[in-house]
Amino acid sequence: MAGEYSEYDYVAAGTIDVSELKPLDPETRKIMKGEFSTGLKLTIFYYIFILAIPVLNWFAGDFMFSRMWGGMTYSWFLTSVIAMAMAFIIAFAHTALYEKRLKNYQKNSGPSEERRII
Numbered sequence: 874m875a876g877e878y879s880e881y882d883y884v885a886a887g888t889i890d891v892s893e894l895k896p897l898d899p900e901t902r903k904i905m906k907g908e909f910s911t912g913l914k915l916t917i918f919y920y921i922f923i924l925a926i927p928v929l930n931w932f933a934g935d936f937m938f939s940r941m942w943g944g945m946t947y948s949w950f951l952t953s954v955i956a957m958a959m960a961f962i963i964a965f966a967h968t969a970l971y972e973k974r975l976k977n978y979q980k981n982s983g984p985s986e987e988r989r990i991i
Contacts, residue, residue, distance in 0.1 A: 904978065911970050915963045922959060926951050 897905065930937045930948055937948040 900978070904974065907974055908971065911967060915967055919959060919963055923956065 896902075926937075926948060929951075937951075938946050940946060941950055
């Protein structure tokens with residue numbers, strides 16, 4: 874299976890020494906740095922929200938454990954419904970920012986046949 878690929882030289886897992894790899898070119902380094910920065914900021918935002926829920930449970934327990942419709946507490950509503958919606962919104966924001974960065978990169982680097990965003 875893995876040995877049947879002919880498009881590239883197959884290298885078994887665990888046989889590449891990272892110290893022997895060539896450094897990234899400046900453009901790829903810039904893109905990777907931007908992606909890491911965006912991902913880190915969105916991750917911190919999400920973790921602050923997730924960690925705020927136990928803090929609110931501790932300091933505003935009367936409100937957080939009061940019942941909403943159907944018997945669901947505000948704590949569970951924030952943990953399940955709002956956290957899932959935030960995950961989708963964060964994923965959309967990360968994708969949109971990546972596509973914007975990629976369009977700017979392609980516009981500045983000129984036409985390319987490798988990858989295009991329409």
